[in-house]
Amino acid sequence: MEILKKIMTALRGGAREVGEAVVDAQGTRILEQEIRDAKESLDDAKNNLTDVMAKESQAQRKAQLIKSQIKETEGHVNEALDKGEERLALELAEKIAGMESELAEQNEITKSFGDHVDRLKSLMQDAERQIAEYERQLSMVKTTESVHKATEAISDSFATTSSNVRSAKETLERIKAKQEHAEDRLAAAQELEREASGADLDEKMAKAGVGQTGPDANDILERIKAKRK
Amino acid sequence: MATTYLKDLAIRLAETPDNFDCQLIPGDVDVLQVVVDDLEEFPIYMSVSDTQVLFITYLWTEADVNPEQRTTMLEAMLDMNIPIPLSAFSRIGDRYVLFGAARRDSSLDAIVTELHTLAENALDALEAMQEFFL
Structure with a gap:
């Protein structure tokens, strides 16, 4: 028009x-x-x-x-x-x-x-x-x-x-940094959650063989052998 | 009239569960600046006329554009106008913008959708078009 x-x-x-x-x-x-x-x-x-x-x-x-x-x-x-x-x-x-x-x-x-x-x-x-x-x-x-x-x-x-x-490049960099920061925070939060639930500690103890409570076959065999003497 | 509308809208937006940060910019034409969630890189500027509400966000300026890529970029923007939901590319002076328009009597829901969509579209657009920048 x-x-x-x-x-x-x-x-x-x-x-x-x-x-x-x-x-x-x-x-x-x-x-x-x-x-x-x-x-x-x-x-x-x-x-x-x-x-x-x-x-x-x-x-x-x-x-x-x-x-x-x-x-x-x-x-x-x-x-x-x-x-x-x-x-x-x-x-x-x-x-x-x-x-x-x-x-x-x-x-x-x-x-x-x-x-x-x-x-x-x-x-x-x-x-x-x-x-x-x-x-x-x-x-x-x-x-x-x-x-x-x-x-x-x-x-x-x-x-x-x-x-x-800001220039477009600066804006993009800011956004990228923010997205990375958000990802880091998410990873950190997941880590914290794992720690809080004890899953992390159990995993470490098992790896180090600490705190195993189940009976050990070798120990039992040794005990029986000792009784036979 | 426009000021009352925008002030009223700012209050109603603040009452929504969404995270909107509103600020009124007075001038010859009143403008409501709205930051959606943490998308502070793309504040949305709302202005009202007798019949419509305009939502504008600034993307980049002419100075950002690689002159050799300019025509390709303009064509890409034209091509993308339809796929981009609820928003379209435009230019004000030497600034490229993404904008949406709604009826002045649009519901709050419609305005909230428009704001979210526009901010997210702007982020996508900037990322998609970065090859054209200097």
Whole structure:
């Protein structure tokens, strides 16, 4: 999109100017204005919509009323015919003709309100899509700006504290040293655990032949031999 | 708004059983520095906008890169962007970064995952890319 291209151009123009280039971008203000305008027209459309929808149901009610009046009058016509009142029946039929044309008119009005509602709804959808699109573009500008400002804040905080930016090699060496240290500590902990459980001492004693308690065959043989003498 | 969000987040992160060391850096744009476990080489910098939270950690600078290897490195970074979970490579000025983004209304769980993943990814990335450094 247009905005993304502008950001790319600004970024390629050099990091130092990016902040300003993006902050100053007339585009930001224009976008914000466009979002406001689109939201306003969306509000207008909403107001219009409720208005038109009210008128539509009003027209529908009116048509319904005429329909029921026609039905009622048709009943009267039948009654008049039953009683042989031909003239009255004709008069009533003329009344029905008038009501029918009124109904046709009312239906026309209802339909035109319905069309208007559809138009307004699609207008609102367009406006909502437009707002989402403007907001997406604005967020690109704002994010770029924010990231650069955040980097400045972080750099400032680095400058004031002693933890200066290390080179990649130094960082790697630190990590390696830490990992070795962690391995040494793990080995030491295992050693300590072995010592604490006595396994280590038993092993040493067995090696030195110290503390063996089981009877020794040689000793027994010597003892028996001594008794025989 | 952003400050409140970040302060609130710092408190909530401190209450998790995980080992997070949080520090607020005030500025034009407020930033929350989070050190995950003992990965202090890769502090994560969080900033918020109206809609999203950005997690950024700095990897290395242009000065670290062997000029002869630069294009190969950039291609490798592009190739690795998808395999690296939840994070992507980028650049701010002359610093190469790894970053993640989440919705502003993301759950604490999602943010915790993002922080752990990003710090571990940064460590892996630095180790994987060391052949390109001077």
